[in-house]
Amino acid sequence: xxxxxxxxxxxxxxxxxxxxxxxxxxxxxxxxxxxxxxxxxxxxxxxxxxxxxxxxxxxxxxxxxxxxxxxxxxxxxxxxxxxxxxxxxxxxxxxxxxxxxxxxxxxxxxxxxxxxxxxxxxxxxxxxxxxxxxxxxxxxxxxxxxxxxxxxxxxxxxxxxxxxxxxxxxxxxxxxxxxxxxxxxxxxxxxxxxxxxxxxxxxxxxxxxxxxxxxxxxxxxxxxxxxxxxxxxxxxxxxxxxxxxxxxxxxxxxxxxxxxxxxxxxxxxxxxxxxxxxxxxxxxxxxxxxxxxxxxxxxxxxxxxxxxxxxxxxxxxxxxxxxxxxxxxxxxxxxxxxxxxxxxxxxxxxxxxxxxxxxxxxxxxxxxxxxxxxxxxxxxxxxxxxxxxxxxxxxxxxxxxxxxxxxxxxxxxxxxxxxxxxxxxxxxxxxxxxxxxxxxxxxxxxxxxxxxxxxxxxxxxxxxxxxxxxxxxxxxxxxxxxxxxxxxxxxxxxxxxxxxxxxxxxxxxxxxxxxxxxxxxxxxxxxxxxxxxxxxxxxxxxxxxxxxxxxxxxxxxxxxxxxxxxxxxxxxxxxxxxxxxxxxxxxxxxxxxxxxxxxxxxxxxxxxxxxxxxxxxxxxxxxxxxxxxxxxxxxxxxxxxxxxxxxxxxxxxxxxxxxxxxxxxxxxxxxxxxxxxxxxxxxxxxxxxxx
Numbered sequence: 001x002x003x004x005x006x007x008x009x010x011x012x013x014x015x016x017x018x019x020x021x022x023x024x025x026x027x028x029x030x031x032x033x034x035x036x037x038x039x040x041x042x043x044x045x046x047x048x049x050x051x052x053x054x055x056x057x058x059x060x061x062x063x064x065x066x067x068x069x070x071x072x073x074x075x076x077x078x079x080x081x082x083x084x085x086x087x088x089x090x091x092x093x094x095x096x097x098x099x100x101x102x103x104x105x106x107x108x109x110x111x112x113x114x115x116x117x118x119x120x121x122x123x124x125x126x127x128x129x130x131x132x133x134x135x136x137x138x139x140x141x142x143x144x145x146x147x148x149x150x151x152x153x154x155x156x157x158x159x160x161x162x163x164x165x166x167x168x169x170x171x172x173x174x175x176x177x178x179x180x181x182x183x184x185x186x187x188x189x190x191x192x193x194x195x196x197x198x199x200x201x202x203x204x205x206x207x208x209x210x211x212x213x214x215x216x217x218x219x220x221x222x223x224x225x226x227x228x229x230x231x232x233x234x235x236x237x238x239x240x241x242x243x244x245x246x247x248x249x250x251x252x253x254x255x256x257x258x259x260x261x262x263x264x265x266x267x268x269x270x271x272x273x274x275x276x277x278x279x280x281x282x283x284x285x286x287x288x289x290x291x292x293x294x295x296x297x298x299x300x301x302x303x304x305x306x307x308x309x310x311x312x313x314x315x316x317x318x319x320x321x322x323x324x325x326x327x328x329x330x331x332x333x334x335x336x337x338x339x340x341x342x343x344x345x346x347x348x349x350x351x352x353x354x355x356x357x358x359x360x361x362x363x364x365x366x367x368x369x370x371x372x373x374x375x376x377x378x379x380x381x382x383x384x385x386x387x388x389x390x391x392x393x394x395x396x397x398x399x400x401x402x403x404x405x406x407x408x409x410x411x412x413x414x415x416x417x418x419x420x421x422x423x424x425x426x427x428x429x430x431x432x433x434x435x436x437x438x439x440x441x442x443x444x445x446x447x448x449x450x451x452x453x454x455x456x457x458x459x460x461x462x463x464x465x466x467x468x469x470x471x472x473x474x475x476x477x478x479x480x481x482x483x484x485x486x487x488x489x490x491x492x493x494x495x496x497x498x499x500x501x502x503x504x505x506x507x508x509x510x511x512x513x514x515x516x517x518x519x520x521x522x523x524x525x526x527x528x529x530x531x532x533x534x535x536x537x538x539x540x541x542x543x544x545x546x547x548x549x550x551x552x553x554x555x556x557x558x559x560x561x562x563x564x565x566x567x568x569x570x571x572x573x574x575x576x577x578x579x580x581x582x583x584x585x586x587x588x589x590x591x592x593x594x595x596x597x598x599x600x601x602x603x604x605x606x607x608x609x610x611x612x613x614x615x616x617x618x619x620x621x622x623x624x625x626x627x628x629x630x631x632x633x634x635x636x637x638x639x640x641x642x643x644x645x646x647x648x649x650x651x652x653x654x655x656x657x658x659x660x661x662x663x664x665x666x667x668x669x670x671x672x673x674x675x676x677x678x679x680x681x682x683x684x685x686x687x688x689x690x691x
Contacts, residue, residue, distance in 0.1 A: 009075050012036060012093050012106040014043055014064035015052040016134045017078075018123055023067060025138045026077050033065040035096035038106070044117035048262045050130045052121030053086070053109035066093060066104050075105075080145045081138055082107045083153060096653050099574070128184065129196055173239045176200060176257050176270040178207055178228035179216045180298055181242075182287055187231060189302050190245060191238045195231045199260035202226045202270065208281035209367075214294045216285030217250070217273035230257060230268055239269075245305060246271045283369060283432035293355055293365055344410050347371060347428050347441040349378055349399035350387045351469055352413075353458055358402060360473050361416060362409045366402045370431035373397040373441065379452035385465050387456030388421070388444035401428065401439055410440075416476065417442045454558065454621040464544050464554065546655070547591065549662050550605060551598045555591045559620035562586045562630065568641040574654050576645030577610070577633035590617065590628055599629075605665060606631045607681075 017023050023031040042060035043052050054062055070078075079088065086107035093102050109117070144156040180186050188194045206224035207216050218226060234242075243252065250271040257268050273281070290298075351357050359365045377395035378387050389397055405413075414423065421442040428437055444452070461469075479486065548554050566581035578586060594602075603612065610631040617626055633641070650658075668675065 008072065009070040010102065010104040011067045011070050011075065011078065012038060012064055012091065012104040013067060014038070014054060014062050014106070015121065015123070016050075016126065016130075017067075017081075018065060019127060019131050019134070021131070021135045022138055025135055026081060026142065027067075027070075027074050031067045032069055033067050036064055036066045036093040036102065036104070037096060038062040038064060038091060038093045041091075041108075043121050044109075045119045045121045045261060046114075047116040047118060048264070049116075050126060050134075050261075053114075053117065054106070055109050055112040055114075055117070064093075066095070066102065077142060077145070078107075080153070081141060083157075085110055099653065125199075129198075173234040173236070174266065174268045175231045175234055175239065175242065176202055176228055176255065176268045177231060178202070178218055178226050178270075179285065179287070180290065180295070181231070182229050183291065183295060186295070186299060186302060189299060189306065190241055191231070191234065192306075193238075195233055195238075197229050197231055200228060200230045200257040200266065200268075201260060202228060202255060202257045205255075205272075207285050208273075209283045209285045209369075210278075211280040211282065211367075213280075214290065214298070217278075217281060218270070219273050219276040219278075219281060227260075228257075230259070230266065241309070242271070244309065245302075249274055283430065289368070344405040344407070345437065345439045346402045346405055346410065346413065347373055347399055347426065347439045348402055349373070349389055349397050349441075350456065350458070351461065351466070352402070353400050354462065354466060356470060357466075357473060360470060360477065361412055362402075362405065363477075364409075366404055369401045369403065371399060371401045371428040371437065371439075372431060373399060373426060373428050376426075376443075378456050379444075380454045380456045381449075382451040382453065384451075385461065385469070388449075388452065389441070390444045390447045390449075390452060398431075399428075401430070401437065412480070413442070415480070416473075420445055454619070460557075545659060546662060549659060549666065550601055551591070551594070552666075553598070555593060558590045558592060560588060560590050560617040560626070560628075561620060562588060562615060562617050565615075565632075567645050568633075569643045569645045570638075571640040571642060573640075574650065574658070577638075577641065578630070579633045579636045579638075579641060587620075588617075590619075590626070601669070602631070604669065605662075609634055 013023070017026070020031065023033075038054075039061055040056060040058060041054045041062045042057035043054050043062045046053055082088075087110050088105050089108050090103060091106050093104050094100070095102055141153070141156060144151060144153070177187075181190070184194060184197070187197070202218070203225055204220060204222060205218045205226050206221035207218050207226045210217055246252075251274050252269050253272050254267060255270045256265050257270075258264075259266055348358075352361070355365060355368065358368070373389070374396055375391060375393060376389045376397050377392035378389055378397045381388055422445050423440055424443050425438055426441045426443075428439055429435070430437055544554070544557075547557075562578070563585055564580060564582065565578045565586050566584035567576050567578055567586045570577055606612075611634050612629055613632050614627055615630050615632075617628055618624070619626055
C-alpha cells in the first residue's frame with residue numbers, strides 16, 4: 001500500500017455525499033460511516049443550486065455522517081468534487097452511536113456572508129429529485145480529473161449543467177399542482193413516470209375545500225397564497241392525462257409562480273375551478289389530512305382511470321366517473337355528495353378528534369373541520385383516560401367538527417358517551433374561515449364534579465392510550481351489532497375484565513370505570529394509605545415505554561417544572577442528574593399514585609448516588625404548587641457534572657439500549673441468582689458495551 005493510500009482521515013459529510021451511491025463513486029468502494037452531529041454550524045440551501053453549504057452559526061446543529069478511514073488519494077478526489085467554493089477545515093463532531101467527540105475534516109462554504117444562502121437544506125427532497133443525476137455528474141468530474149483533455153473544471157461543470165438542464169426540459173409543459181398531485185405516488189401512477197418536481201408558491205389564489213368532495217379547487221383571491229409543486233417537463237400525452245382526470249369543472253390556464261428554492265418567477269400551467277362563485281367552496285383544503293385519510297382510496301381510483309383510458313370498453317369519461325364513485329372501495333357513503341349529506345354537525349374534543357377512532361365508531365370518514373369552542377374548558381377526569389368539557393367563562397377548547405352525520409351515527413356517539421354527558425347545541429368558530437356555526441356537543445352533566453382538574457392533552461392520549469382505545473371501540477361495535485342479551489352496562493363490565501383492555505393493579509383487584517372508553521388501561525386506585533407522588537426528571541422516566549417497564553403499569557403523568565435546580569450531564573454516563581442551582585429550571589413529569597413497591601423499584605434503579613428528597617414543583621397546566629419526591633444527585637460538588645442533558649438526543653441515540661438494560665434489571669429483581677445490585681449493574685454495562 002502506498003503512502004497516499006493509507007487511511008488517515010475522517011470526513012464529515014452533510015449534503016449530496018450522504019447518498020451512499022455518491023460516496024461510493026468518489027471512493028471507488030462503499031463508504032464506512034457513523035452518524036454524527038456538528039454543533040455551531042447551519043446547513044443552508046443555496047439559491048439556484050440543488051446542493052447545500054454550511055457556515056458557522058452559534059446555536060446551529062448539522063446532522064450528517066463521518067466517512068472513516070479516508071486515504072490521502074481519496075481525500076484529493078473529494079477536494080476535486082467540492083471545488084474552490086468550499087474550504088476543508090478541521091472540526092469536532094459528536095458521534096450519535098456512542099456520544100464520543102471526534103476530530104474530523106469537513107467542507108465549509110468560503111463566503112460565509114453569501115446572500116444566496118437561505119432556509120435549511122432537505123436531504124430527502126434532494127434525494128428524490130437529484131440523487132441519480134449527481135452520481136452521474138460526480139463520475140464525469142472524476143473522469144475529467146484523470147484526463148482533463150485541455151478543459152478546466154469550470155468547463156466540465158458548465159457542460160454537465162447544460163446536459164442536465166436539456167434532459168430535464170426534453171418535454172415542454174410545466175404544471176403547478178396543489179392537491180393530490182403533490183403526492184409522488186399519485187403523480188407516478190397518472191403520468192407513468194416520476195418527473196422532476198420543484199416546490200413553488202402561487203400568489204393571488206386560494207385553495208378551497210369543496211362540499212361533498214375529497215379534492216380541492218383553487219380560485220382567485222387577491223391576498224391568497226398557495227404552496228404547491230411544479231411538475232416539470234411533461235409531454236403532451238401526460239398533460240392530456242391530467243386534463244382527463246380534472247374534467248370540465250376545471251380550466252387549464254397559464255399562471256406565474258414563485259420557485260421556493262430560488263425565488264425565481266416561472267410561467268406554468270394550472271387547473272383553476274371554472275365556477276369561481278361556486279357556493280360549495282369553503283375553508284382551506286389540507287394536504288396532510290387528505291394523505292392520512294384518503295390517499296390509498298385515491299390511488300385505487302387512479303389505477304381504475306388508467307385501466308379505463310387504455311381500454312375504455314365503449315364507456316364515456318362520465319360513465320367511468322360514475323362507475324368509480326359507485327364502486328365500494330372508493331364510493332358509497334365514503335364519497336357522499338353534498339346532495340346526500342345528512343343533517344348533524346357535532347363538535348368533538350377528545351378521542352374523537354382522531355380519524356381512526358371516528359372511522360371505526362361511525363363506520364365511515366366524515367368531512368372534518370377544525371373549530372374552537374369559547375366559554376368552556378377541557379378538563380382531565382381523575383381516574384379516567386377521557387376528558388370532559390364544562391362551562392368556564394374565559395375558556396377556549398380546540399377541537400373538530402364532524403359534519404353531515406346521520407341520526408344513527410349520532411346515536412352511536414350518544415351510546416359511547418353514556419349518561420354522564422348531555423348533548424347540547426353550542427356555537428363554534430371555524431378555524432379556517434372564522435365563521436360561526438351551530439353544532440351539537442357532549443357536555444359533562446355534573447359541572448361541579450370534584451374529579452375535574454387540569455387540562456386534558458390529546459397528543460399525550462394518542463401516544464399512551466390510543467391503541468387500547470381502538471381495541472375497546474371495536475368491542476363496542478361488535479357488541480352493538482350483536483348484544484347477545486347483554487345490556488350496555490354488562491358489556492362495559494365485560495370490556496374492563498377482558499385482558500387486552502383491562503390491566504392488573506395491586507393484588508388481584510382490577511381497575512374500575514363507568515364507561516367502555518373511560519377505564520381503558522387506567523392504573524392506580526388512589527389508595528391514599530399507599531399513594532405516593534413522584535416527579536422524575538431523568539431520561540428513562542419521561543419516556544412512557546421505560547416507565548411502563550420499570551413500574552409494570554402505566555401511571556397518570558402530569559407535566560411540571562422544578563425551580564432552583566439544573567439538569568446536568570455526567571461525564572462518561574448516559575443518564576443525567578439534578579443538583580441545586582439558584583436560577584435553574586427543569587421541565588419534567590410527575591408520576592402520580594405510585595405504590596411503595598413501585599417506589600422501591602425506582603430506589604433500586606437509582607442506587608446510592610442519588611438521594612430521594614421532597615421538593616415543591618409547579619404544575620404546568622394549572623400553575624398550582626405540589627409537594628413531590630424526586631431523586632437529587634448526592635454529591636452536589638461532583639466535578640463530573642457539566643452542561644445540560646438533552647432528552648431528545650438521549651431518545652434518539654440511547655433509548656433502545658436503555659430499555660434492554662431495564663428489562664435485565666426487572667429480570668434480576670425477580671431472580672437475583674445470588675448477585676448483588678452492583679454485580680448486576682456491572683454485568684449489564686459489560687453486556688451493553690459488548691453489544
